[in-house]
Amino acid sequence: MPPQWKLAQCTVDDAPALGRNNMAAFWEEPMYSMRSKGKTCEFVIEQATKRSPMRLLVDRHKMRHQKAVDGDGAVVGYCRWGLPDTKTTTSENKPEWPEAQVPAVSAEQYKQFEELRDSAWWGGGEPDGKEELDDRLANIKQRILAERPYMILDYLAVHPDNKGKGIATALVESGIREAERMGIPIFVFAWKSARGIYARLGFREVDRLFEDATAMGGPIQYGAYFMVYDRHIRAFKWWKRLGFLVCLGSLGS
Numbered sequence: 001m002p003p004q005w006k007l008a009q010c011t012v013d014d015a016p017a018l019g020r021n022n023m024a025a026f027w028e029e030p031m032y033s034m035r036s037k038g039k040t041c042e043f044v045i046e047q048a049t050k051r052s053p054m055r056l057l058v059d060r061h062k063m064r065h066q067k068a069v070d071g072d073g074a075v076v077g078y079c080r081w082g083l084p085d086t087k088t089t090t091s092e093n094k095p096e097w098p099e100a101q102v103p104a105v106s107a108e109q110y111k112q113f114e115e116l117r118d119s120a121w122w123g124g125g126e127p128d129g130k131e132e133l134d135d136r137l138a139n140i141k142q143r144i145l146a147e148r149p150y151m152i153l154d155y156l157a158v159h160p161d162n163k164g165k166g167i168a169t170a171l172v173e174s175g176i177r178e179a180e181r182m183g184i185p186i187f188v189f190a191w192k193s194a195r196g197i198y199a200r201l202g203f204r205e206v207d208r209l210f211e212d213a214t215a216m217g218g219p220i221q222y223g224a225y226f227m228v229y230d231r232h233i234r235a236f237k238w239w240k241r242l243g244f245l246v247c248l249g250s251l252g253s
């Protein structure tokens, strides 16, 4: 049976639907709920909805967003990508992957969305030790990102009512196609929940950090897998090497 949903461009009008999809998805994750202690899922959805328009507009030149919508047009999944600074435009100076770029809004609307974002709740007080652990996770990420320009898979969320239908897989595959076309690797800071999807699609783990976070009121293991997708680049290098050897061989014969 063909999928009952399709991928589409996001606009600022999607803010409420994205707030609901994303927060409902992350609400199920113990690593996320550490941040939202004492809050309800509805409250967190409302706050995310206020932040969503700016999330879609900030760094528009390099951020790309895709939603999955069902037959009724309801948002059932969302994925956000960051292009490296070297790959935001084509050789004709047009935006790369334009169908995933959010349409711009007027300066007046932009200002209103900034104010709305600033009025939103951002997160509770972090438990002792969490900030330090987050810093160590951020340091590993920065170290890997400093090695070469990556397209970053920045956010992935599928509403719990739609789990297990291949929506996340399709969203990630869509970005992989773009990265392969542009000839760039992908980096993702992967949570346990999505690690299987990334591994199945060809991402490899380059580092990981997990620690017991029960004392912080979190899940037993808090942390992430650091994964990259670069098999198109590695394959290209092998073909180049092979071509070189064939050339050498024919010179000698």
Ligand SMILES: CC(C)(COP(=O)(O)OP(=O)(O)OC[C@H]1O[C@@H](n2cnc3c(N)ncnc32)[C@H](O)[C@@H]1OP(=O)(O)O)[C@@H](O)C(=O)NCCC(=O)NCCS
Residues within 6 Å of the ligand: 025, 026, 028, 029, 156, 157, 158, 159, 162, 163, 164, 165, 166, 167, 168, 169, 170, 189, 190, 191, 192, 193, 194, 196, 197, 200
């Ligand atoms: C993880 C998530 C994106 C998967 O979306 P999805 O559309 O159900 O994924 P798919 O149908 O394409 O693939 C399902 C796979 O995810 C796995 N999965 C889903 N939730 C999982 C969880 N909480 N823990 C472990 N595996 C999980 C399924 O077992 C299945 O694995 P398989 O491919 O190895 O068989 C979705 O559950 C979600 O939004 N979770 C909360 C947010 C999150 O963790 N985002 C990823 C951050 S890196």
